[in-house]
Amino acid sequence: MNPTHIEIIATSLFVIAILHTFMTSIFEKLSHSGSRHAGLFHLLAEVEVVFGFWALVLVLCLSLLKGSKEAVHFVNEQNYGEALFVFAVMVVAASKPILSLANQCINFLSHWIFKITTIPKNTAIFFISLSFVPLLGSFITEPAAMTIAAILLKDRFYKTGLSLKLQYAIIGVLFVNVSIGGTLTNFAAPPVLMVAGAWEWTTPFMFTTFGDKATLAVMVNALLITVIFHKQLPKEFVEPQKEDMPLTVVVFHLVFLAGVVVFAHYPAVFLWIFLFFLGYTNAYSRYQNPLILREALLVAFFLAGLVVLGSLQKWWLQPVLQSMTPTIAFYGTVGLTALTDNAAITYLGSLVDGTSQEFRIALVAGAVTGGGLTVIANAPNPAGLSILRDHFTNRVVSPSYLLLAAIIPTIVAILAFRFI
DSSP: OOHHHHHEEEEEHHHHHHHHHHHHHHHHHTTTTTTTHHHHHHHHTOHHHHHHHHHHHHHHHHHHHHOHHHHHHHHSOOOOOOOOOOHHHHHHSHHHHHHHHHHHHHHHHHHHHHHHOOOHHHHHHHHHHHHHHHHHHHHOOHHHHHHHHHHHHHHHTTTTTTTTHHHHHHHHHHHHHHHHHHTTSSSSHHHHHHHHHHHTOOOOHHHHIIHHHHHHHHHHHHHHHHHGGGGGSSSSSOOOOOOOOHHHHHHHHHHHHHHHHHTTTOHHHHHHHHHHHHHHHHHHHGOOOOOOHHHHHHHHHHHHHHHHHTTTTHHHHHHHHHHHOOOHHHHHHHHHTTTSSHHHHHHHHTSSSTOOHHHHHHHHOHHHHHGGGHHHHHHHHHHHHHHHHGGGGGGGOOOHHHHHHHHHHHHHHHOOOHOO
16 A cells, blocks of 8 residues: 555545544534634534535645645546435435325325234334335435435424434434345445446345345344334324325326436436426425425535545555455445445445455445444435434434444344344
8 A cells, every 4th residue: 555645634534524523512512602613613513514524625635735726626526426316316305295105105004004913003103114114215215215214203203302312223223224225226225336237236136135134134123123112102193284285296206206216327317307306396386395405415515525535545445345355344344334435335345356246245235234333334324314413402413322323223234144
C-alpha cells in the first residue's frame, strides 16, 4: 500500500466523520447553550449533514493541494446515482396514495391474522411492519421499503409515546431487516447491485442462495421484538383517517414508483419521471400530503458525502478484502460494514480477481448482515433515521444505542446465513 497524500487525508477525514456521528448529541447540547455559533452547532448535530460537511473539507484540501480545477474534476467524476435515486424513491414512496395503499394491505393482513389466531390487531400490524414490509424491499427496492416501513411505524406506534428502549429496539430491527430483506432479488439491495452484473448473479440465484435464509432471519427478528415488547405496544391507537382515494390516483402513483425503480441505474430517466410525478401531485394536490422533500434531500446529501469520502478508501480496503478467506470475509465484512457503506465493500470485492463463489457469497452475506449496525452501514438507513428521529429525545439517535439495539437481530442474521 502506497497511499497518496490526498488518500491519507481522505481516510483521516473519513475516520473523523465516523467519530462525528457518535458526537452529534454533544453538538445538539451546544446548540442550546446560547452561543452565537448555536446555528453552526445545530447544523453539525444533524447526522445527515456529517459526511457532506467533511466531504466539503476534503474538497477544500484537494483544492489547496492540487488546485481548484482538479478538485472540481474529482467531485464531478464521482457517481451520485444512488444518492439521487434514494432521493426520488423516498419522495414517491412516502406519498399519500402509496401509504394509503400500504395501510390498506396491512389492515387486511392484520384482520385475517386476528381472525385466525386472535392476536390483537395492533400486535399483528407491528409484526407485519417489521417483517413483510422489509421483505417487500426485494421488489420495490430497499430505500422505498425503508421509507414506507418507517412512516407506518411512526404514525401507528412512535406517535403514541413508546419507551426509549422500544424505540431503539424498533429501529435496530428495522435497519437489519431492511438490509437483509432486499436479497431475494438481484436489483433491490445496493450491495447486491454492485456485484450482480460482474458476477452474473440472477434473481433465481439470489432467491435460492440468500432468499430463504434472509426471510427466516427477518421473520425471527420481527417475532422476537413482538413477543418481547408486546405488552408495551399501545392497546389502541388512532387509525389513519380514511379518505376517499380514487383508484386512478393510486395507480398513477404506483406507475411513477415502478418507473423510478425500473430505471434506478439511469438518473436522467428516473429524474425525468420524478419531475412528472411532482407535476402530477401538484395537479391533484387534494389527494396529497406535503411531500418529504427536505428529509429526502438531507439523505441524498448524506449519501453524496459518503460517496466523495468513500471513493478514496480503496487503497486500504481492497488489500484487506484480498487477504480474507471466505469465513473471515463474512465476519470481517460484518464489522467493516459498520464503518463504511456495505455497497462500497461489495463493489471493491468485485474488483478482486480470481475469487471463488464461496468467497463472493460470504462477502455479500456479511455486508448485508452488518447493514443495520450503524447509520452509514446501509444506504437506506439515513432515510429511516430522518423519518423517525423527531420522536427521540432532542431529535438525537445515539449511534451507541443503535449499535446495541442492532446486535441481537444481527446475530440472528449471522446464524441464518452461516449455519442454516
